[in-house]
Amino acid sequence: MGNxxxxxxxxVCVAIVAVAHGAAYAQPTDAEVKAEFVERIIRFVDWDxxxxxxxxxxxxxGNSPQTPFLQxxxxxxxxxxxxxxxxxxxxxxxxxLASCHAVVIGDVDKKQFGAVLARTAGRPVLTIAxxxxxxxxxxxxxxxxxxxxxHYEINVRAAEDSGLVLRAKLLxxxxxxxxxxxxxx
Amino acid sequence: xxxxxxSIRTRLTLIIMGVTLGCLGLGFTLVALRQVDSxxxxxxxxxxxxxxxxxxxxxxxxxxxxxxxxxxxLARLKTFGDVEAAxxxxxxxELFASYKHEGALGAAQWPxxxxxxxxxxxxxxxxxxxxxxxxxxNQRYGTIWIASSTDALSKEIDSFLVTLLTxxxxxxxxxxxxxxxxxxxxxxPILSLADVARRxxxxxxxSLRAPVVPGPGEIATLASGFNAMLAKLxxxxxxxxxxxxxxxxxxxxxxxxxxxxxxxxxxxLWSAAATALFSTTEVDAIGKPIAAVxxxxxxxxxxxxxxxxxxxxxxSIEVELTDGLCLAMQAAPLPGGGVVVAVxxxxxxxxxxxxxxxxxxxxxxxxxxxxxxxxxxxxAHDFNHLITVVMAAAQMLQWRTAGRGDVRGYVxxxxxxxxxxAALSRRLLAFSRQQAVDAKAVDTRAVL
Numbered sequence: 062m063g064n065x066x067x068x069x070x071x072x073v074c075v076a077i078v079a080v081a082h083g084a085a086y087a088q089p090t091d092a093e094v095k096a097e098f099v100e101r102i103i104r105f106v107d108w109d110x111x112x113x114x115x116x117x118x119x120x121x122x123g124n125s126p127q128t129p130f131l132q133x134x135x136x137x138x139x140x141x142x143x144x145x146x147x148x149x150x151x152x153x154x155x156x157x158l159a160s161c162h163a164v165v166i167g168d169v170d171k172k173q174f175g176a177v178l179a180r181t182a183g184r185p186v187l188t189i190a191x192x193x194x195x196x197x198x199x200x201x202x203x204x205x206x207x208x209x210x211x212h213y214e215i216n217v218r219a220a221e222d223s224g225l226v227l228r229a230k231l232l233x234x235x236x237x238x239x240x241x242x243x244x245x246x
Numbered sequence: 247x248x249x250x251x252x253s254i255r256t257r258l259t260l261i262i263m264g265v266t267l268g269c270l271g272l273g274f275t276l277v278a279l280r281q282v283d284s285x286x287x288x289x290x291x292x293x294x295x296x297x298x299x300x301x302x303x304x305x306x307x308x309x310x311x312x313x314x315x316x317x318x319x320l321a322r323l324k325t326f327g328d329v330e331a332a333x334x335x336x337x338x339x340e341l342f343a344s345y346k347h348e349g350a351l352g353a354a355q356w357p358x359x360x361x362x363x364x365x366x367x368x369x370x371x372x373x374x375x376x377x378x379x380x381x382x383x384n385q386r387y388g389t390i391w392i393a394s395s396t397d398a399l400s401k402e403i404d405s406f407l408v409t410l411l412t413x414x415x416x417x418x419x420x421x422x423x424x425x426x427x428x429x430x431x432x433x434x435p436i437l438s439l440a441d442v443a444r445r446x447x448x449x450x451x452x453s454l455r456a457p458v459v460p461g462p463g464e465i466a467t468l469a470s471g472f473n474a475m476l477a478k479l480x481x482x483x484x485x486x487x488x489x490x491x492x493x494x495x496x497x498x499x500x501x502x503x504x505x506x507x508x509x510x511x512x513x514x515l516w517s518a519a520a521t522a523l524f525s526t527t528e529v530d531a532i533g534k535p536i537a538a539v540x541x542x543x544x545x546x547x548x549x550x551x552x553x554x555x556x557x558x559x560x561x562s563i564e565v566e567l568t569d570g571l572c573l574a575m576q577a578a579p580l581p582g583g584g585v586v587v588a589v590x591x592x593x594x595x596x597x598x599x600x601x602x603x604x605x606x607x608x609x610x611x612x613x614x615x616x617x618x619x620x621x622x623x624x625x626a627h628d629f630n631h632l633i634t635v636v637m638a639a640a641q642m643l644q645w646r647t648a649g650r651g652d653v654r655g656y657v658x659x660x661x662x663x664x665x666x667x668a669a670l671s672r673r674l675l676a677f678s679r680q681q682a683v684d685a686k687a688v689d690t691r692a693v694l
Contacts, residue, residue, distance in 0.1 A: 104385065213310075230382070
């Protein structure tokens with residue numbers, strides 16, 4: 062009986078160590094990576110200082126797997142040298158977008174997506190989507206996965222329309238959308 | 247000893263060259279060390295710029311975890327042939343991307359990981375290593391590490407050192423030429439002074455003067471002082487010549503022969519009177535041993551005086567030569583050794599002295615005879631008085647004793663003796679010239 066107890070203890074310890082080890086070396090999820098990318102992308106985007114207040118307001122429209130990670134980041138990091146405020150916006154209550162500097166578009170339908178873009182169009186609001194064709198549809202930034210790596214594409218035309226300045230460091234790794242049309246136009 | 251035999255010019259040249267070479271050596275060493283450090287610093291600075299540029303380009307890669315892009319960024323370093331290896335580390339210090347130059351022979355190998363706060367590191371340790379944090383807008387993204395071959399740096403340093411040594415060699419040659427020229431320039435006036443001094447010493451021409459370089463330099467001062475000294479010397483010499491001529495005139499005008507005998511026994515001075523006395527000209531006498539210019543007894547006397555001069559302040563001697571010539575010599579020592587002898591012909595004076603002595607003796611004898619005569623005259627006079635009384639008394643006795651045969655004989659003897667006494671008295675008076683001499687011829691044989 063005593064021998065069995067000792068074996069169980071050992072197994073439990075091994076299990077704990079294995080779980081801890083796995084947690085420590087676990088690969089970050091795409092959502093986590095994308096949340097981190099959002100923070101990094103914002104680093105390389107310049108807003109007109111007049112359009113920024115005391116806080117940097119990042120809004121998340123709809124459900125997004127990045128939300129907890131962004132909230133976590135917002136707690137420990139500043140964005141654009143300002144306190145970071147994460148505002149969750151329901152797709153049917155887009156009025157809140159008026160105070161947002163960046164909008165992460167989560168799980169929304171096409172109509173809601175268009176409404177978000179309509180609300181932010183022509184304003185210095187960085188729109189970040191995570192859906193195929195979202196950049197082409199008008200989002201400034203859109204994530205995509207290729208070769209098991211998260212990448213992003215940029216609609217430079219939308220960026221120009223918003224009045225935001227995207228730095229070369231951001232553009233260098235991006236797939237550019239809308240440039241040909243812009244240059245052609 | 248060898249150093250003391252070196253000329254001023256050689257010493258000066260060596261000193262200038264030594265100082266120049268010392269300064270050049272020190273300067274070149276400092277320049278070389280500084281330049282080598284500078285080249286190393288430049289190399290590290292260039293690598294730092296390269297690392298900063300590459301790190302800046304890798305900000306996106308690190309920011310968005312794009313390792314492939316990181317590799318691409320590092321791969322651009324292949325344009326720099328001496329970059330052997332490079333690595334990017336993320337903000338946690340984990341190796342993010344790396345690059346190794348194809349065919350790199352160096353042993354450069356990036357660290358497996360770095361600390362998250364790894365700082366700046368620049369060093370040359372076989373390879374040149376630069377490690378820089380990648381910071382963009384006060385945000386650290388990671389660290390870049392670059393290793394570069396130092397072959398080019400070594401070649402550059404070698405080339406610089408060769409150039410420096412070449413320049414140094416040229417400067418050494420130039421410094422030698424410069425030192426020689428400068429030494430000549432500095433010593434020329436001094437040698438000119440020395441040449442003037444030598445010519446004056448050789449030719450006794452004190453009217454020579456050293457060329458004076460105009461200006462306030464020390465050499466000009468020296469030349470002026472030297473010329474002033476020469477002027478003074480010339481004046482002194484003229485005074486000496488004048489004094490010597492005066493003394494010479496005095497010596498030659500002196501009836502006494504004056505002979506100077508030098509320390510070595512040779513004749514240094516020969517007056518005109520000496521020429522007349524010894525029948526030897528001054529030209530024949532000067533410089534010759536005294537034995538060669540004077541008759542033997544004189545030589546012996548002169549030699550004796552010359553020898554005594556060292557111990558006795560003044561000596562005098564008289565010597566009679568074989569031809570009857572009598573010389574009086576008086577010597578006085580000369581300050582530098584030797585003697586000056588005054589030789590006077592005292593032959594006549596000596597003869598005169600001898601004649602005078604003879605006369606004096608004769609006079610003395612005459613005076614003695616005169617005294618004796620006077621004494622004899624006095625005695626004869628008194629004796630005559632006595633004889634007169636005796637004669638008178640005897641004659642009276644003759645009268646009274648005429649006929650007395652027993653006493654007549656005695657009385658006659660008295661008269662006879664009184665007559666002979668009167669005759670003696672007359673002769674004594676004649677001797678003393680108090681009475682005329684009754685000179686008459688006598689037969690000396692009868693008298694004797």
